[in-house]
Amino acid sequence: MRKLVYIIGMFVAFFFSQKSKAQTLNEQIGYLLADALFYSDKYITPATDAAVYQASSSWMNSAKKKEKWKFDLGIHVNTFIVPKKDREFQISNDDFQFFQIENAETAVVPSTLGNDNQVYLVGDLDGQEVRFKTPEGINQEVVVYPYLQASLGLPYGFELVGRYSTRTKLKKGDYQVYGFGLKHNFSQYFKKLEEKKINISFLTVYSNEEIRFDFLDVQTATFGNLGLDSFSSKINTFHFQLAFSKEIKDFEIIGSFITNVSNFNFEVYSDSSEPSLFLDPINQIIPQLEETKWNAMGEISGRYQISKIYLQSSIAFGKFVNANLGVQYQF
Secondary structure, eight states, X not given: OHHHHHHHHHHXXXXXXXXXHHHHHHHHHHHHHHHHHHHHHHHHHXXXXXXXXXXXXXXXXXXXXXXXXXXXXXXXXEEEEOOGGGSEEEEEGGGOSSOEETTOXXXXXXXXXXXXXXXXXXXXXXXXXXXXXXXXXXXXXXXXEEEEEEEEEOGGGEEEEEEEOOOEEETTEEEEEEEEEEEEEXXXXXXXXXXTTEEEEEEEEEEEEEEEEEEEOOXXXXXXXXSEEEEEEEEEEEEEEEEEEEEETTEEEEEEEEEEEEEEEXXXXXXXXXXXXXXXHHHHHGGGGOOEEEEEEEEEEEEEEETTEEEEXXXXXXXXXXXXXXXXXXX
């Protein structure tokens, strides 16, 4: 009997020991995911904000009323100047529940728009050290990408606009934008404005921006790859632009006020064929980072006509500065 009691006692002790270990492991995984979420927010936000600015520039080629069924096709080159303050951020050990900065209390690390400086973060998962380098930034002071844009004149002073870029490769990721919009000219209703070659138009646009960056490539002996290799964001933006222009012979100068509202959707991908313990949980909690943002900016643009060819440059300014050069041909 005493032997039986001893065996039962050993079994109960083992059972509660395993339950306690499982609970501890679950807590550790929870802390790890919370730290990954915190870091993701700091790391990706500058790039997603910049993506919206890049996609908002130079949608309106002209504030003039476009002739019915006239079609323009142009190639544009967008140049985004990466502000210094958005290239890095500071972390400290107090920011984390699972990780600690190796051999330091604080560190300055790159955002997606930053350089390739890295530090190590370390943690303990079920008695096993998890150690990895923080992700690098694109290490580019200027981001340049080309895209095609077309416009078609419609009846009653309306104009249909479309934009498409191929996937542009960055040093640590890629970027793509596409969308369409509808413009309406209001100065057509005011004869005096038309006589003075002053134009007023309003443009509504929907665009989709997709941006992906290399994120965390972490290998562990027990749990395999953590499966947090790539971080992507899909951004849906509704863009509203009010423009005024003045024609001077073959030249048109355009001033615009732009506002937009964007919805951000995030997802983490694994480049490994091995199953990941962390991929599904991080994608379940990452919607906490998703939000809706409003932006406002100004834009100044100049357009010069040479027969059926138009040369255009523009600069958008607000939180960021974005420049654009375009060449269009009217069929």
